[in-house]
Amino acid sequence: MTTVELTPRQRTWSAFRRNPLGMGSGALLVLLALVAIFAPLLAPFPEGYGADTSQPPSAAHWFGTDDIGQDVFAQVVWGTRVSMAVGLSASVLAIVIGLLIGVSAAYFRRLDTPLGVLVDLSLSLPVLPLMILVAALAGPSVRTLAVVIALFSWPEVARVVRSQALAIVPMPFVSAAKVVGGSSWWIVRKHLLPGVIPVVGVSVVLTTSRAVLAEAGLSFLGLGDPNSWSWGTILHKAQQSGSLASAWWTTLFPSAAILLLVLSTTLLSVAYNDARNHRSDT
């Protein structure tokens, strides 16, 4: 049985490996993760005032300095930590909630209508202004950002999961599991979740990239953690000091970092999706 189970996965992997775009994106993500982990080795934590204010990029300051003389390279390196950590933890949280709600809606018929209405309503509201309100009320911190973003990102996951799980619920092995006397929770855990997870893979990646964008947006508006750096915070400081229109280096590098992270996660999900579809062709 194990060989049969492993083959499709191996096939997906070999198809994925042949896709340069997917491999390149994966490598870039690994690189960014390494930067996030080893930030303290790459640059000192940016704080206080420096002597060289508003300097363009040079050998001493690769990405230039901001209006109070802090090194922009150090800000971007340390920002990688918070941006990736918030993006990742928010999406993990959103996916756990989305999985639970999506699977319950598909399996427990009575819950389907109320949960469906809840998801529809949440999806039709403008999310950013709502996140702004909640983040402002809860007070800015890294944890607040992750929770707030997760709180308003799960409906999308729940919708994808539900539609996938609905296809599995009527399958004979689910009825068989019921006949054997399996509890609902056991059936959900052992039969529904494994069937849903491959599809959720794509959703995970997309949720992460959206979470990164949401974090950047909230921090840009001034709702970031005041004690740590994120790419959105760098842009917020540039906006506040009025260097948006004069010091291009204060905005270009954090912007490029956001673009690289979001684009590589998006392309990774596209490549993964393509690789998985090859399986059905063969």
Next chain:
Amino acid sequence: MRFIGIRLARGLLTLWFAVTVTFFLVRLLPGDPVLAVADPNMTEELRRKLLADFGLDQPLGVQYLNYLGQLLQGNLGMSFRQSVPVTTVLMERLPWTLILTISAMAVTIALGIPLGVLAATRAKGWMDRVIQLTGVTAQSLFVPSVGILLMYVLGVWLGWFPIGGAVDLDATGFAATLSMLHHLVLPCLSLVLIQLGGYVLTMRTTLIDALGEDYVSLAKAKGVKPGKVVWKHALRNALLPTTTIAGLQLGTLVGGAVLTETIYAYPGIGRAVYEAVGQLDFPVLQGAFVLLAAAVVVANLITDVAYGILDPRVRTS
């Protein structure tokens, strides 16, 4: 009529949901609204008086009903900082946000349809690849980054467009209109760039599907010109799912407007939100969300009804 009634009821339900969620979030979250209004060192007596003034000493249920009642009369409460009703603050700003978002949407659709057609009719060609890759990239863009880039290149370096504000205050009459359009270009373009990818990609997929339908083969067999087959036969059907995307993207559009207005100091609701964040002016933040949610609900209602008119099948189902 029944169809419109159902959609209307759903819109009202969404609005009620939005209002209720925000009410309870604001009351249950830790940020003490009174601390936000006044000095933390004030006396207990003054604190009580302030609580009573804002109606915050009543039981939660009573506060909720009061809030709903006030909302029905168009009252969103008082701004903590400016001592004017939130409705006044926001209504002054609303027209600017409407001008920005509606123009951005119109330009997006005007560019998205031909680009989608171009990609679909050359599916798998190099042009299609370029459009697809650009579309995916555009969806990964961070709105403020786009705004800053455009501001820098077109506003600061080339000096073609103003980089802040919505209108030249000295201008009058026709010159004022021109100045308004001139100020609109960069913020509008920023929003178009982030929206366009989604439209083009959806347009492309649905048009490719439509081009494989029997009625397209029939039209071709009858000898209808290829261009006419695409534009008159397939496109009309491909437009329907695109209408749905327009509805779904409204939330993104509104979020994008908040960020864009911040960059360009454009005096819309989004800029008001940014200012309110800096001042912890919760009633303005809450009011802005309720108003924006209402705008999205109304726009969705219009999209739904338009869809019903375009496609009779929707009305019966």
